Amino acid sequence: MPSYRSLARNHDFTALWVGQTISEIGSRMTMFVFPLVTYALTGSAMLAAASEALHLLGLAGALLPAGVLADRFDRRRIMRLASGSGVLLYASLAIAGMTGELTIPHLFVVAFLTGVGAGTFAPAEISAVRAVVPADELPTALSQNQARLHVASLISAPLGGVLFSITKWLPFAADAVSFAVSWLMLGRIRTDLSPSPYDGPKRRPTRELAEGVRFVWSRPFFRVLTVWGALTNLTVNALFFVAVLRLIEGGFDAWSIGLVEATAGLAGIVGAVLAPWVIERTATGRLTIAIAWSFVPLVVPMAFWNEPAVVAAALGLGMLLNPAGNAGISSYRIAVTPPELIGRVQSTSQFASMSVLPLSPVIAGLLLSALGGGAAILVLGGLTALVACIPTFSRSVRSVPKPALWHADVPNSPASPLRVEPEQPMYTA
Template sequence: MTGFRDLRHNHDFTVLWVGQTVSELGTRVSMFVFPLVTYAVTGSALLAGIAGGLELLGTAIALLPGGLLADRVHRRRVMRGAAGLGVLLYASLVVAGVLGALTVPHLFVVGVLTGMCAGVFAPAEMSAVRAVVPREQLPTALSQQQARQHVAGLVGGPLGGALYSVTRWFPFLFDALTFAVSWVMLGRIRTDLAPAARPDDADDADAVRRRARDDVAEGFRFQWSRPFFRTMMAWGMCSNLVINALFTAATVRLIQAGFAPWSIGLVETAAGVCGVLGALAAPRIIQRTPTGVLTVVVAWSFVPLLVPLVFWNNPAVVMLSLSTGVFLNPAGNAGIGSYKMSITPPEIVGRVQATGQFLSWSTMPLAPVLGGALLAVLGGPAAMAALVVLCALVALIPTLSRTVRSVPRPSEWAQATTDEAPAVELAVA
């Protein structure tokens, strides 16, 4: 907790974090309510399911352009522009709700566009964190962001349900207000968030001739040319696929067995609580453990915990296994994420963050398909056994990489950054 106390003295990070904590809570409320409103309007489970995924679709679409903007436009303007557009979009749903004119096309358009706002906002926010937080406090800063996400996920559903019970459009009013709070808080940031100057930006004519496609490709080239970043890209894509398939398969298997919905819901609640606790413990874990070792441990953490699911299909067993596995995730995400930020040149940090997140998310839509297919083809126990094997194979990706294993503690990152060129080019062992 010492790291969290230290960051309280960082005015700009506190302002950024508070604003986005409020905004993220509003977003989770809306994501929970979109399917409910759509089903109430149409009676279609299919359309309700589509509504639930539109925000994520919009985010994925906008991530790469968002990374480009974060490295080319003043970050505060980008973030305030996205927050201001969020206010207008959700206000439009409030007006439609008050007038009794809420329609599915309107809901779908707002879902996609607010997701695009999030996709534009995220790389600019990460670039801003890099600018306002000293290198040694990056792990704590990203741990706080992990805590924010888990708290919003834990509270967003119940709060959304309570607001929805008042009237259909009330959750959208709440989200519009949270975007407004974010817009106001962003205006209080004192640090200059202008993008770092590039050597080729000195000549305006050359800068004008640079094409956006080449700028976006630079983020990919930077990561692909370095074994460390290549390994993390591959691991992120495979890990998101398998872990999300695991959660899907475990949940569907409980539904097939006829367990009460409230008992199945406790699995997600327990995972959220463990995620919050893990985020609180993350700074201490990160500071005391070499980041490479921590990454490998996190990669393997789910493997032994999944073994009981092969033999028992019970909410209590699933809750214990999955929530325990979630506990280390915030430390792993914050540790390796802050190291990646610390060794990325400031002038391309937005694009590198955006491309990494885009690739990691690219496999997530396939996760429910994989989990459901394994259950349908193999049955419950065999599907869980297959997922255990897949988790072990995915864990080998960072384990076999010398560039990952050799990442030191945060206190030694400065030296690692000085030696970055030879260190990053080490081959996979």
């Protein structure tokens, strides 16, 4: 398997990765600051939560049509349009803040539209990665993308807090700069990111969207991953929420609770560095099943000891293997997807995950109120175990071998992915 060093020589992937790492830090920082600014202006916790909810709503709503766009138009232009709109939108908030004209409607509109931009960007980016990275380097590339997310998670909140303490509009100005860097780096990509020419009958967006959904739902492997991905996001994130809310109820200092998220972020970075090594030596299907069960035993110490150090250790251990599992199975899924469908397949999967994510804090709050912290964590651990049975009992997931074997069937040329029959498992054991 190629190393991080060999992938770094890929000019186009480096340009894409660097730009998005900076932009990801800026975006997560702004998501941390949005509720703070809203609360400072209104004193309402409900309106503070609404700003982030509007961003998630815009993101989820844009994903499915964005998949169609990514399979029809130049992905570089789509990504640069999304980044350019981020520059303008966040700059408008910074200017309004500097002039004392920042209002809640303005803040909410920007939160929603930047969510739309993020949802538009995502399918185009994954299609671009498939275009600029050879199939045998996909696990390493997606491991680096996992590292990017954890680095952003680790840095964004402290950075946002510092900038917000200086002046309320400064985080928005910094995010506008981060989007500008992304826009510039995207312009350095040399690979043609346009879809293959199409000479068939006139295409209808709704029909193309339905084609992507049918592709996912008609193939056991894709169907299982989509259902499992959405449900495991729901249960594991609810587990995170209960653990943190329980610490807050326990009266622990804010810095000690922040240590939990910092530990999870550091563990994710370490896991992302180790991911290519793990992926290379483990059958991808077995690795996916291991990820599905990884959080289940960790609920026991969290249920019986409501201490920041215990929660940090448990969540950190859970995050160690997560980047390898995500990168491994995502690499396989991208490699075996026809290039003309990558945008729609990716957007369908992301939409399924994002559409249930807002339910996580609701479920966490209800269980915590009704059962108490320890019982709520045990119940969510049981639900996570039930969800883990989905890939465990799926032959189409269990039978996926190591990358060295599945890459033997996937040409290095991104234009020639492996084709599979609709109702057959991807590989036999």
